[in-house]
Amino acid sequence: MPKNIKGEQAAVLTSAQFKRLLKIISATTHAKRDTLLMLISFGLGLRAIEIASLCLKNVLSPTGKVIEEVALPRTKNDMTRRVYFTDPRLKKALLEYIHERKETAAQKHLPYSLHQPLFLSQKGIAFTNKTLQKRFEKLYRLAR
DSSP, X not given: OOBOTTSSBOOOOOHHHHHHHHHHHTTSTTHHHHHHHHIIIIIHOOOHHHHHTOBHHHHBOTTSOBOSEEEOSSOGGGOOOEEEOOOHHHHHHHXXXXXXXXXXXXXXXXXXXXXXXXXXXXXXXXXXXXXXHHHHHHHHHHHO
């Protein structure tokens, strides 16, 4: 069983808890980002280190279309691993989050590039696997 940053058994949500969590997240400040984080983690089974390593170019083509077969840039033990962004709910959440990212970048006169990390923290910087683990722990607590 996976361990969290404190060396404890990682939280595993039931389907009902996951649905409840998505509903709770929808009313938070970073709803689109956190919804996508949870769909990628729960739906694709990605680890925090794998999610933190994703860049926009890994999941979006230069024309802005979702890349359905994604080769993960960093995995546990540096093993080659592919995941599939084919679930309609995941694709919708990804495109909504990207739209929000572009709008925020334009409003704040910040750069937007496919070379940027997929997920940015509240401070506008990339998540590390440790900060992402902490975010997941906080979100999981909301569902319990």
